[in-house]
Amino acid sequence: MKIGLVGLPKSGKTTLFNLLTGSQVATSRYDTGRTELHTGIARVPDERVDRLTAIFQPKKTTFATFEVVDLAGIAKGERGGLETKEFRNADALLHVVRAFPDDALGAADPKRDIVDLETELLLSDLEVVERRLERLEASIKKRRTDVEVKEQEVLRRAKERLEAETPLRAAGLSDDDARAIRGFTFLSQKPILHCLNVDEKAIGEGDRVVERYGLADIARQPGTRVAWASAVIEAEVAQLAGEEQQAFLADLGLAEPAIRRLLRECFALLGLVSFFTVGDDEVRAWPIPAGTRAQDAAGTVHSDIARGFIRAEVTAYDEIIAANGSFADIRAKGQLRLEGKDYPVRDGEICHFRFNVAK
Numbered sequence: 001m002k003i004g005l006v007g008l009p010k011s012g013k014t015t016l017f018n019l020l021t022g023s024q025v026a027t028s029r030y031d032t033g034r035t036e037l038h039t040g041i042a043r044v045p046d047e048r049v050d051r052l053t054a055i056f057q058p059k060k061t062t063f064a065t066f067e068v069v070d071l072a073g074i075a076k077g078e079r080g081g082l083e084t085k086e087f088r089n090a091d092a093l094l095h096v097v098r099a100f101p102d103d104a105l106g107a108a109d110p111k112r113d114i115v116d117l118e119t120e121l122l123l124s125d126l127e128v129v130e131r132r133l134e135r136l137e138a139s140i141k142k143r144r145t146d147v148e149v150k151e152q153e154v155l156r157r158a159k160e161r162l163e164a165e166t167p168l169r170a171a172g173l174s175d176d177d178a179r180a181i182r183g184f185t186f187l188s189q190k191p192i193l194h195c196l197n198v199d200e201k202a203i204g205e206g207d208r209v210v211e212r213y214g215l216a217d218i219a220r221q222p223g224t225r226v227a228w229a230s231a232v233i234e235a236e237v238a239q240l241a242g243e244e245q246q247a248f249l250a251d252l253g254l255a256e257p258a259i260r261r262l263l264r265e266c267f268a269l270l271g272l273v274s275f276f277t278v279g280d281d282e283v284r285a286w287p288i289p290a291g292t293r294a295q296d297a298a299g300t301v302h303s304d305i306a307r308g309f310i311r312a313e314v315t316a317y318d319e320i321i322a323a324n325g326s327f328a329d330i331r332a333k334g335q336l337r338l339e340g341k342d343y344p345v346r347d348g349e350i351c352h353f354r355f356n357v358a359k
């Protein structure tokens with residue numbers, strides 16, 4: 001899964017990118033490296049994985065990860081950067097919104113900035129739709145095919161919504177329509193997390209910033225979430241570890257680093273859940289869309305396991321913890337369930353797949 005960092009110039013994208021991925025890319029006080037693109041890997045924090053690791057003491061622990069792409073700032077009316085291929089195929093957008101005052105840019109106005117950025121996404125999509133519709137018209141004139149007529153209908157519906165300034169994610173498209181246009185990688189169709197980069201002095205405000213800036217309506221839209229962080233404070237948090245970090249966070253009234261919260265929000269925004277595999281070798285989190293069938297879940301581990309799928313041995317997370325990782329106890333209590341290929345795997349379940357691949 002891939003997250004695209006996007007936002008107006010100087011909103012703190014690269015600062016957050018460094019924190020999310022543990023990179024050390026130079027941030028831009030002045031206009032440098034406008035076209036630069038950074039990519040990195042972020043680990044999705046999961047306390048359950050930490051606890052399973054403590055129990056099983058495996059050689060290796062693997063968390064779910066995101067690929068993160070950091071784009072240069074998109075100024076109003078200058079959306080060229082949005083064409084970047086590595087960015088277009090992101091699964092979700094993390095929009096970094098300036099909510100701190102800046103000498104050059106003035107007071108913070110997150111609502112205006114959110115509208116401005118969304119407008120660039122909409123216009124970018126509209127350009128793609130219009131180009132494609134022109135081609136389709138010419139092609140249909142020459143030779144009419146059902147497939148192209150259908151595509152034209154769907155794109156005309158999409159165009160209508162975009163012209164009414166409705167992002168495609170909130171346009172109420174039918175599943176069929178949404179699927180039909182997926183190949184275009186429309187930006188306003190991607191789920192979006194607006195992250196307010198708040199002034200460090202306002203950190204105590206917490207979730208109230210959403211009200212303060214009048215963003216409750218935006219937060220309620222489909223495929224949309226609003227979160228907050230202070231990049232400046234997060235950078236300080238990242239310098240500390242263990243008890244020192246805990247004490248620093250407690251002083252600020254924070255339960256955990258905002259980065260952890262943001263990554264979990266992205267995970268949920270994408271409709272993902274995790275199942276786990278455990279053992280002496282590895283404890284691992286496997287991200288899957290909620291409701292994934294057991295056979296497809298097995299396929300994320302290995303295609304052979306999906307192909308030769310027999311049964312999934314499934315245990316709930318709480319039961320594994322209560323049994324301190326003893327499968328013998330779990331069996332004795334009748335808590336090891338055998339599930340078939342259509343079983344919808346649930347968040348936190350421990351799975352072991354039985355399979356058989358004919359040689």
Ligand SMILES: Nc1nc2c(ncn2[C@@H]2O[C@H](COP(=O)(O)OP(=O)(O)OP(=O)(O)O)[C@@H](O)[C@H]2O)c(=O)[nH]1
Pocket residue numbers: 007008009010011012013014015016026027028029071072073074100101197198199200230231232
């Ligand atoms: N006061 C304050 N300054 C910040 C904050 N976050 C970032 N900055 C500063 O703003 C400047 C730009 O930060 P970047 O992270 O490079 O911003 P960006 O969005 O990647 O910028 P572009 O890629 O040029 O659009 C840097 O000098 C940062 O130190 C913040 O939360 N508060």
Ligand SMILES: [Mg+2]
Pocket residue numbers: 013014015027028070071072073
């Ligand atoms: Mg940057």
